[in-house]
Amino acid sequence: MIFFRLAVILITALFAATACSPSPATSNKLVIGIGSTLNLGNNNPVFIQRNANVWETLTELDDTLTPRPGLAQSWEVSSDGRQWTFHLKRGVTFHNGDRLNSRLVTANLLRMKNHPELDYYSTFSxxxxAVPKDEWTIHLEFSSPVVDLPNRLGHYFAGVFSPRAFGPDGKLDRPIGSGPYxxxxxxxGQYDRVxxxxxxxxxxxxxxxxxxxxxxxxxxxxxxxxxxxxxMIAHHGGVPPSYLDMLKDRRDIVxxxxxxxxxxxxxxxxxRHPFSDPASRDAFSRALDRHELARLILHGSGIAARDFLVETAVRWNRNRFSLLPETDEPVKRQLAALGKGNALTLLLSQGDASSWSYRHTADYLSDYFAKLGVSIRIxxxxxxxxxxxxxxxxFDLTLYPLSLPTGIPDLLVRRLAYSKGMQVRSIGNTTHYxxxxxxxxxxxxxxxxNVSAHDQAYHSLLDLLAEEKPFVPLYHERYYYAxxxxxxxxHIDPFLKMDLGAIRFAGERE
Structure with missing residues (x-):
């Protein structure tokens, strides 16, 4: 908090110096301030994050997390969910002059099949x-149904690249994509350029x-x-809510x-005791005041969570959690039992604490539960x-952010509940559930x-998680940029990607 106050004083002192600063002259270069590099390195399947607009995907998830055409303009699936046909967009050129066609896409899919360590969500296991039917059509056959394939082809590790960029180990020597940059x-520690x-x-x-x-x-x-x-300030971190008041009255800043x-x-x-007991997890969750957390601590940067997944994912939401605390007698008795033991350890990652202001959330939870007789050590x-x-x-408790990259709950389950964890990345589920x-x-x-059976199984799974509570949602992220x-x-999509090709200064021609 001392650092934050000093930062506030410093920025406020700069206002006088910057109040009359002219906008930078319109140029051929745009500079975007980001909190960390977009370069993921060649151990990652896409090398550079999708926000850089270097590569594209066969499908894209829209603002409702529904798959829409990308490099694939349409698709069909067989009644058993095992055979897919994709029709490709025409007239797409890659940065090295290669043209999008069924052979190029086949090479990309086989890259994932042959190098499963790059297939983060086991889409092609x-x-x-994968057979090209003609120049613009590709036919895929799976040994088991993959009815959510269009969702899986639009996430931020599903880029399509020129095969000339593939090394013998499947890794990219350089991200040769088809994007606008x-x-x-x-x-x-300095910059990424496109x-x-x-x-x-x-x-x-x-x-x-x-x-x-x-x-x-x-x-x-x-x-x-x-x-x-x-x-501009964009990408992960964006503008922390603590600084919004310092920007909102600036006429030169949006x-x-x-x-x-x-x-x-x-x-x-x-x-580990005490949360090996589902009753302890249930009481702790029911005592939470998500509404107060969002109002007092998040200051507009979060939306109190009624369900496991973001509100735009209407396909999955059933309001499984209350925003307000429930402190009936069974909850009070269980909390009293928790209070008789040693202080609970709430473990934080410094990286997440910096990116998501988790320290403030942890302090709030510690103070809040202390009033209920439960001691928490951060x-x-x-x-x-x-x-x-x-x-x-x-640990006893920890805070963890998770996105919804495919628009379906698969990553949530693998990362936090499935007993086998994320096998392809050798990561167990963090809750040890x-x-x-x-x-x-x-x-x-x-x-x-089929989709109906797929969704029904996931809803039954989410209902079970809401009952067992190995983890519970606190809030959904609201992101600020300037x-x-x-x-x-x-325009920023739900995954923080902008269409950089569409940005320009007002009055300038396309």
Whole structure:
């Protein structure tokens, strides 16, 4: 808090110096301030994050998390969910001159099949064949149903690249995609740069170069925008809510918000007393005041969660949780029993605490439950140590953010409830929860022969999770970003991606 107050004083002092600062001259370069690099390295299947607009996917998830055409303009599925036919968009060129066709897409799909360590969501584990039927049509056959395939082809690790970029191990030597911008270079701790692709098949990009300037400190990001050193603050972290009041009265700055597909969860260690007892988890969850947390602590940066997944995911929401606390006699008795034991350890990752203001949330939970007779001790570890501690079960509670990359609950279940965890990435489920009925429901959903059976299995699974509570949702993320007055064409999707090709200064021609 001392650091925050100093930052507030410093930024306020800068107002006088920046109040009359002219907007930077319209140029061929756009500078976006980000909290961390977009470069994921070649151990990652896509090399650079989708926000860079370098690569595209066969499908895209819209604002309701529904799959829409991307590089695939249409598709059909057999009645048993095992055979898919995709029809590709025509006239798409990659950054090295390759053309989108069925052979290129086949090579991309087989890359995932042959290198399962790159197939983060095990989409192609049951792929039997991928056969080009003609130049623009590809036929896929699976050994088991994959009725949610269009959802799985639109997430942020499902990029389509020129096969010339593939190394013998399937990793990318360079991300040669078909997006409106070409990856140029990265400097560790300084920037990532992309340049315009003149042959882009969609709206031609306006800016010749976009620099993602890495500014980890949110206070410095704010100051850079006020000084005119950058044109926009976007990507993870954005504008922390604590700084909104310092920007909203600036006529030269536009502040906007977007509800994104990220939910923040409270995780219980289901393998250690006291939360190995479902009754303890239930009482703790029912005592939560999600409404007060969102109102007093989040200051508009979060929406109190009524269900496991974001509100735009209407397909899955059934209001399984109350926003207000329930403190009936059974809850009070269970909390009293919790209060008789040692202080509970609430473990935080420094990385998450910095990105998501988890320290404030943890302090609130500690104070709130102290009034109910339950002592909570907060411990913060660097990200690697936190990962080891949670996998070893050395905690009682922790906070964890999770997105909804496919628009379906598969990642949520694998990461936090499925007893086998995320096998392809050798990650166990963080809650140490194990349930044969849940595992069976999850595998039933994965192998459902049609969408109806798929959704029914997932709803039964979510109902079971709401009853067992190995983890509970606290709030959904509301993301704030800011940009210089005069920029137009800015829209951020639920996954924080902007169409960079559509951005320009008002009055400038396409």
């Amino acid at each position: 049951s792929l039997v064949s 070409i990856y140029s270079q990265s400097r560790i 340049t315009a692709f003149a042959q882009y098949h969609g709206v031609k990009p306006h800016f010749g170069e976009i620099e993602f300037k890495i500014i980890g400190d949110p206070a410095v990001r704010i100051m850079s925008l006020l000084r005119g050193d950058i044109d 502040v906007a918000a977007q509800d994104v597909a990220i939910t923040h969860y409270l995780l219980f260690n289901c393998a 411990e913060m570890l660097e990200s690697g140590a936190w990962q080891k501690a949670t996998q070893a079960g050395d 194990a349930s044969a009925p849940l595992d069976a429901l999850f595998e039933k959903a994965l192998n459902a022969p 940009y210089r007055q005069g920029l137009t064409g800015i």
